[in-house]
Amino acid sequence: MAAEGGSSSGTREVVEDDFFGAESGWVEARTACDHLPSLCSDLSQIPLPDSPCSRCHHPAENWLCLSCKDVFCSRFINKHMLKHYEESGHCLALSFSDLSVWCFECDAYLDVQMIWQLRPVYEVAHLLKFEERPSFRAIESLQLSSDQGEGSS
Numbered sequence: 001m002a003a004e005g006g007s008s009s010g011t012r013e014v015v016e017d018d019f020f021g022a023e024s025g026w027v028e029a030r031t032a033c034d035h036l037p038s039l040c041s042d043l044s045q046i047p048l049p050d051s052p053c054s055r056c057h058h059p060a061e062n063w064l065c066l067s068c069k070d071v072f073c074s075r076f077i078n079k080h081m082l083k084h085y086e087e088s089g090h091c092l093a094l095s096f097s098d099l100s101v102w103c104f105e106c107d108a109y110l111d112v113q114m115i116w117q118l119r120p121v122y123e124v125a126h127l128l129k130f131e132e133r134p135s136f137r138a139i140e141s142l143q144l145s146s147d148q149g150e151g152s153s
């Protein structure tokens, strides 16, 4: 019996793109939010994902305010995004570390794939961070179902 060339399967490579992918790992993200009107009207251009906090210049894993496109550090650093929300009422923020969107008013993550208003900025951020567009789940049918002719049987 030949010994199997069995390298142990113990080592596991973590592919960063997958790790940060939006396919899995969302924590109870909401699919609706009443505060979307506060989104900036032009989110086609946003700061780079490695932009420093505009207040303390913390260099990484910051948040982007989706109302004024300013960059602030997380609650784990100097809480400047939280303070910005408390001062300005800007409640929607996108995390540059995993591209999740948080609503301070809802106190919850928002599902960027299900909330179409968030998809453009998510796409731009994804493009800047990973240099490629995100692959959305096939949800077009949900969005368009009212338009499309339903099976006429």
Ligand SMILES: [Zn+2]
Residues within 6 Å of the ligand: 033, 034, 035, 036, 103, 104, 105, 106, 107
């Ligand atoms: Zn909300």
Ligand SMILES: [Zn+2]
Residues within 6 Å of the ligand: 053, 054, 055, 056, 057, 058, 072, 073, 077, 078, 079, 080
């Ligand atoms: Zn800061």
Ligand SMILES: [Zn+2]
Residues within 6 Å of the ligand: 065, 066, 067, 068, 069, 070, 084, 088, 090
């Ligand atoms: Zn803001």
